[in-house]
Amino acid sequence: MECVVQGIIETKHVEALEILLQGLCGVHRDSLRIHELCLKSVPNLGLVSSEVRLLCDLEQPEPTWTVRHIGGAMRGAGAEQISVLVRTMAESKVSKNALRLFYALGYKLDHELLRVGFAFQFNSGAPMTVTVSSVNKMLKLHATDEAVPVTPGIQLVEVTAPASSENYTEVAAAMKSFCEYLAPLLHLSKPGVSTGVVPTAAAAAASLMSDGGGTTL
């Protein structure tokens, strides 16, 4: 299970956001370059088609693979009151043969994308991860070197935190309070709910850049 929120930020403000996050999180930033393959099962493999995502971390010297299954989100009146999306998610490290395995099982590649950016993993009431990345698509199959951004001027910001059915309210609250720190630069919302950009983003970015330049950590 995880709590997740997404937001967008204009590419020109990404650096300022990085400075802000560095200050808030206090940990080293991790570079991100993930090739995400989304596999869908064929209809006769089960009653309903299922979707599985294979993530290959290309940043490491040796590519590491992760398999992730994203389940349904919590619904209901209680879920609507929570400002983050709580959904089931199962993730595991796998070997590089996972792709072949899924193909052999009958999964087909639905789409793939490449995320390039950075991430911060820290603890602020709950362990969470902030990812700022540009989502790229590949024009040719599996051509990760020739990926172009889906939206050149806008990058995606995602904050996720693992949760369990017992503590998801606390995690959601911690995430919400963290997101308030980012309010000057961007608004975060449940995936699927569009937010637009924040009017103060330019000003906030300017102030961050002007000060950040002087005080290097």
Place this chain on the structure above:
Amino acid sequence: MAATEGAVVAGGQDPQPPPQARAVEPLNPAVQQQLNLELIKTRAISLYKAITRILEELGGLARTNAVPRWQYILGQFSMVNLELYNIVEEIKNVSKAFVVHPKNVNAENATILPVMLSSKLLPEMEMDDNAKSEQLLHGMQNLPVPAQIEKLKSRIDMIGAACESAEKIIADARKSYFGTRQGPSLLPTIDKVQAAKIQEQENLLRSAVNHGEGLRMPGDQRQVTSSLPLHLADVLAVNDGTQSFSDSSGMYQKNTPPLMSTPNNNNQSTLLQASGAQLIGRAAASPSTGSTSFDNTTASPMQYANSPRSGANIMNTPSPQQQSHQQQQPQQLQQHQHQQRQKMMQLPPHQQQLLAQQQLRQSSMPGLGQNQLSQLHDMQNQTQPKFQSMHGQHHVQFSQPLTAHQLQGRQLTSAAMHMGTNQLSQGNQLNRQLNQFSSAANTALFNAAQTTPTSQMITNMSAMMPSQSILPRMQQFGMSGGNRSLPAQNLSDQMFNMGAASAGGMMPIQQQQQHGTQGAFGNMPQGAQNLQSGIVPMQNAQQNHPNFQQQRPQNQQ
């Protein structure tokens, strides 16, 4: 005595006066009350008096050398004991606060008691303590303790308040800093055009990330034309590249692109040949006439060494089963499955429908039965198996279950082989059941069998022998027993005897089926009940039953 004195004292006099406490702090009034010092003092005094009296008496006895009145003296002692006990009880209630009262002093705690009882700290601890209290109270040493406590409390409160106000100030400062940095102007607005553009982009991005919109490539673009990136290069073999697209029809190509042609007999035979080539390896370990165990696979290739086979590729992998039955068969099954699917696509629609029906039955048995029947036909008719493709279909069904149970199957098959001859009678009953499995497919198979070249049949028949993996599956479905009985017998007899006759280009599936049937024999005695129960599901097989029965005798060699 003590009670009356206690009652007298219980008049409630003042507790010990403070003059006693000039050097010592007065006891907490509550403790004092609880302690009831007066009472204890009274009791102690009475106890003292009693003991003194006893001592005097004993002294007098000693001087006069009189015979003591033991009973009386013992009584006195017991009285003293009781009074002591009462006093201790009184003290115990409150003594926890400031004394250690060991109940029992024995060897164990005798040495440690002094340390425990001492209220003076160890030297280091004492120094530490002094330093800390010095630091804390450096202005307050002279005041009485309550005052010191009060001062400390107020200090703590002050610090707490300072922290809270600091947090508040920081939060306010942050908000105002970011919010009003611009100066006099209010929140800047984004003009509408730009906002719309951004909104559009945002929707694009969100849908791409969350749902994959805009990232899907049409089928024709999904060919791996450029070289794969490093992380995928070793994961995806080039052959697999075409396997994975939802747009495509799911054709699985495994080194046999030329086989993807329109379904007709010729193609099927080609296909069978080609797949036979691949699958022949499994054929190598065909069991000999029924008495050898399946593990003993050397004999079988020899039987067919001289038979006219479809190609020179039969002996390529002489006995893969021998080498690694269990590991290879799953792999081979998967490969076969892929190829079988190809053939499936090429089959005429009705056969495909049939296959679908079979698949719906959820077991390999129906397919197996048909395969066996078709094998039976082959054997009897010496016809060429067009039903190879059907076998392929069935194979698709099997391969998944088969892989799970190959080992089991093999073990059973060998037993079955030994028992084969005994089962013919039972097989006859089950044979009728088998007929139920026949269907349009079987008829078609039968018909198809007429047309394929003999050599192919031989090849396939031999290829069919070794696969034992079907056996366990069949058992599981109950029906397997029925299927295996007679056809297995016939097939084994005929196949082995015929040798070159009808093997032809039969698919490896047949091979498997054959084994399944053979294995059935082993199961029959034990699984007779299974067979009976298995028969029930067989009832819903198709209707060509009578055809088969009639045909079979006709086709006897």
